[in-house]
Every structure is written in C-alpha cells, then in structure tokens.
Amino acid sequence: MVREMSAGPSRRRLAGALTALGGVTLLAACAEDAPQDTWQPAGENAQRIQDLQWWVFAIAGAVGLIVFATIAWVSVRYRDRGQPIPRQTHGRPALEIGLTVLPALILVGVAIPTIGTLMDLSRTSDTECVVNVTGQQWWWEVDYPPQEGCGGFSEPIVTSGQMVIPTGTKVLVRGTSRDVIHSWWIPRLNGKRDMVPGRVQTVRLQADRPGIYAGQCTEFCGLSHANMRMEVVALDPADFETWKANQLADYTAPMEGSLAAAGEQVFISQCATCHQVDGLVNADGVPIIAQPQERVFAGAAPNLTNLTTRNTFAGATWDLLTPTCRDDVWNASPEEFGAAYLAGVSADCLNEVDLREWLRNAPAKKPMYADPEQLGPTDGLNRGMPYLALSEAQIDQIIAYLLERQ
C-alpha cells in the first residue's frame, strides 16, 4: 500500500518532466531566428538533400515507432506477474528470414536515391562560376579566379568571411585549408564539406533568392572553432556586377591631414605586415605587399582592401553593422536586399563597440594562441591576431581609415 502511494506521485513527476522536455524540444523547432536551419533549403542543392531526407526521415521514423511500440507492447503484455516461464522454442526460419530481408530491402530502397543524390551533388560539369575558399584558424578566405563565369572576372578578387555569389547560378566552391582540417557548411545551400590541407574539395552552391545565408565551421579546428563563421551573400546578377566593380575599384587614399590619413600611417606600421590592402603604397610610392607568413602560422591574414563592403569581421564572428542596421539588411525584401547590402558600412551603422574591442585586444575578444610565451610549437608564429598595444588615438585613426575601405 505504501509502495503504491509513493509510486503514483513519482510516476506523475516523471511523466511531467518528460512532457516538459518534449514540449520544449518541440517549441525549439519554432524558433524564428534560425539562419542555419537545414530544413529551410534556399537553393537547388539543399533542396535535393531536403527531398531525400524528408522521406528517409519518415521511413526511419516509422521503423523507429514500430520498434519502440513493439518493445513497449511486449514489455507490458509479457511483464512478470508471477506466471510460470513459458515453453522455450528454437528457430522460426520464416520469421528470421523475413526480419533479415525486410530491413535489407528498406536499406536498398534508401541507398538508391541516396547514391543518386550524392552523385548529383558532386557533379562539376555544369559549373557556371568558380569560387575558391581557403580555411585557416579561424576565418575563411574567399577568392574569385579570372573566368568567364559569374559574368566574367578579368582579374582575381580576394575577400574574406562573406562569399558573394549571383542568384540562380551554379557555383562551384573549390575549398582547401592552410593549416588544420576545417569544414565548410552553409546549411540552407548545401551539405558540409571538410577542407583538408593539400587537398581540393568541391561544393556546389546555388541560391534562388537574394539574401544572406549563414554557416559555421563544423570540424573542430582549435580554440576559436566556435567563432569560425562564414556567410554566403546572394545578389541578383545586376547587383553582383556592381559588387564586382566595387571590389576592383582603384585604391582611394585618404584626404591629407584627415583622421583617416593618420590611420593609413598607423595601418602601414601596425597592420600591413599581415593584412593586404591592394593599392596601398609606402612613402616612396612602392606597393606594400603583406608578408603574413612572417607573423602568422597559417601564412595568411584577411585582405582588408574593401573591408567595409562586407558586413562582418574577425572570421565573420562579429557584425560590422550595428544591430539595427544589420536587421535592415537581413530583413530586406529580395527586391531591396541588393541595395541594402551594397550600401556597405557607413559611419552611422558601424558596430564600433565590437570593432574597438577587437583592435584594443584581439586575443581577449576571440580565444587565440597569441600568448608570446606559448608559441614554441609554431616557431614563434601567431595563430590568429596578436595583441598590438594600440592606443585609443590609434584605434580612432584606424577605424576612420577602415571606414573608407569601400
């Protein structure tokens, strides 16, 4: 009697907890701000995966339900009630063969469309545009080789964090890594692909509508793996041409005597060793070529030529835009998105808080192996951006200079 009285509330508590857990899990699926949702494909390739995974999930779910229901029924129906042990039998060939053949048939049924989908997703013959991505701790470099695709590129463009592509175009991403294995994944556009040093991997991308599609490195790659993000920005072809023209525009030096001009000098002395800004020259008029291999283990640092045409910085970890301006871009209608994105980062929209913190002490903001006393394994080279001991005045000047990199 006592046992029964205590078992009742206990069971009710367990049932309540399970219901709450299931409810929370169910409600989590209703999150509106879920830019990395694999169940919201935004392109042909992701749609192929979606088409496959829906009914594979349905079959797997049905099998799972049948199995669990059978186990539950058997557990209840044949539970120990003090009855004698039933007669033991051995061998039911028809049942055993049936339970072997049925799963095999299900697996074959799943395998055929899966292999077909995999082959479709690895096809490169119908490529209309090629973009290279190179991973390193903890950011992605994006470059566009000269080609006839994507409306034609006469010379290469190098950028980072955000990959800009034209909508409705079959883009082939050729990816690799400079240091450790990373994984490139834009869930709404395609599956993930490991990027391995010394290998060239491919991913097909196609975005149907203009917009920003978020992604995340999905192979643990060191301290700031969780902060290694990326975005694909899809522009309609006309806007894409504008974006290309912006990237290839000549370097504009800051006005003499301005804050930005002072920032240019600080940039040359403090940043240009690693960060390339195309067109930047020294006092003798000689182009300044960054030598990141002298300071950084990966041998590369983001090209900042057109930094404020992008919306993110530091491996797409932080937005260059304030939350309000960011929402204006992210929530823009497909018709208005191109103009919103191409407006770049204005002084009013600049996320100065995060940018200042980053310039003030980058390793404190984003975990990196930047302790000078712990760089033995990399021969003294940094993994990520080191602490530069910039003064507040220098930070003001650099920000003014970078704001003009449009």
Added chain:
Amino acid sequence: MTTTGSKLLIGATVMAVVAAVVYGVIVGGALGTIGLSSAAMGLALLAGVNVYTRDADVSSMDTQAVMAAPAAAAAPGNSMWPIGAAVGGVLLVVGFVTYPVMVVFGVVVLLAATVEWTVQAWSERASGDATFNASLRGRMAHPLEFPVLGAIGLGVVIYSFSRIMLFLSQAGGPAAFATIAALILLVGFVVAFRPTVRSGAVAGVATIALVGLVAGGVAAALEGERELHPHETTGDLGREGQCDTGEETEADENASQTVGAKANLLADIVLHEDGRLEADALGLPGGAGQLVVARNNPTNVRFVNASGEERRLVLDLGTRPAVDENGDVIEDEEVPDQRCTALANEDGNQLLNFTVTEPSASGGPYAFVVPGVDGARVEVVVP
C-alpha cells in the same frame, strides 16, 4: 658456535675499549672516555646476551642441530656486484662533466648492480641451504635477467649486422651475406644429417660465429660507413636552378609516369602535341592560359604530357638570391627560382607540389613553361 652477529658485537666491544683507552690517554677528556667506556659495556652486554641466547643454545654434541644452526651456514661467497656498482658510479660522475650518454650508462649500470647485489645478498641469507638459496635467487632474478640479457644480446647481433652491412660496398654486402647464409645452411645440413655431432662442437661453432660477428661489427663500426650516395630529386634540380636541363637526370630515373593523387589536384597542366600548354583547372575546363594559385598554400598540379616527346614542366618563379654552401646569401648574385617535375614520358603524368610565398604582383611574373618547347606557357597568378 659463534654467529656473525655475535662476532660483530664482540669486535665492536673490543674497538670501544681500545678507543676508550686511546682517547683517555691521548685526549684525556673524561666525558669522552666515560662515553666510550659506556658504549663498550653496552656492546659487551649485547654480545654476551647474543652468545648466550642464540649461539649457545645448541649443544655441541647435537650434530644435526649444529649443522642446521645459522652459525653453521656457509659464509656468503664473494660478490662482483660492488665492482659493477663502482663502475656505474664512476660513469655517472664522469658523465656529468663529459658526455650525457655516459650518465645514462652509469645510471643503468648502477641500477643493475644495485638490484643484482641486493637480490644476491638477500638470497644468500634466506636459509642455511645454499642450493635452496641459489634457486630462490633464480626465481627472483631470472624473469628480469633473461629478457634484458636476451634483448641486449639481440641488440648486439643486430647492431653488428648493421655495421657490417653499412661498411661493405654495395656489391660486397650481398656477396658476403650470401656466403654467410650458405655457411649457416651447410652447418645446419651437417648437424641435421650427423646426429652424432657432439653438442659441445655445435656450441663451439655457434660461439665462434657469434664472436666473429661481434668482432666484425666492432671493426666495421671503427672503420665507419661506406660513402652513401643521396639520390637526386626534382627538388634538388629546382634548388640548383637546373630545371631547364634537357637531359635526363638521376631524379628522372625510374620516375613513375602516373599520378594517383586525383583528389588533391588544383589543375592539370596539359602539353599538347602542337606545343600548346594549357591549364585545365577543376571546375574551369576547356584549357586556359592562366592559373590562379592561393598564396602561401601547398598546391598540387598534374603535368600531362601529350606531346609525344619526353618533357618536364617547370614553374618559373623568376630569380632569387644565390646562397653559398652554408646557406648564407651571396650579394649581387641571383639564380633561377624554379620548381619542376621529373621528365614525363610520352603520355606520362608527373606531379608538381609547390608553394608560392610572394604575390605575382610583387614577385612575378610567374609561369609554367616546358623547356625545349617555345611558346608553351601558362601564366600563374598569385593574388
């Protein structure tokens, strides 16, 4: 019977008495004399108690008891291990001021001597039966000694073999070891078909062979290794600026004419029969006169030779400062900065792995070229 312990106490008593007398006469200190006299009395008391309670409890008429008494046990034999420990200690100390490797040897010898000495001393006092004590020592020490000695012996044999093989010439090595193998076979044949051969004779032959092997190894080690020729690679050709050579080099001998690293390739660089050189990049088929390569990133390309003649692909990276044998830069002297494949046969493939550290805007222009084929050129752009 007087045991060793009793002897020690009696001796110590005598020493204390002598010390008390000497101290009292020479130094004259009362306190010291009293102390030493007290020690002598205490030791004498202990010696007396020991003799009475332990040594004297066996009747001299009871021969069996006398034989079984600890005092009747044979005194432990001489031990060589203290000498071993001394050698280890010396190696250790000398090693601290000379070579670190001697310290390691010293520690090993000292440890081995200490363990063996301890086990020996313990086992010899385990009982009055010397045979039992010996077997006890074996049970303790053999599981450690046999594997270690076996490993050392095997190491000596292998090391001797390796020294002899590295000493002999490239042709002499196979000849010598073929002869040795034939001798071993012959001896084995004789032993197998002549069961009457005495085991002593077999052991003698084996010992002579082992001694000969070790002696040969020591002699070869002292004489040094033969001169080993490092094989030339295409990397050497690039470092020496010799990629343009039209002749077959050592790096080209036996070079595989296929490339299996398909998934690693950025592009195929194809030399056509009419002398055109084109880049067939992943995703950008159709052949191009330009290839974009990421900076500071190891890159693989495949050279596909469809020209009908033996050719090699050269990545021309301009020039670089010359360096001397010590790696120091020679002022005002430049050498070609090149990377190249091995010679590719007709319809053969070769792999080229390279990393470019300077963008083409500052270090360029860069290009793939094929020596001996005018106009065969693919521009390499490094952003």
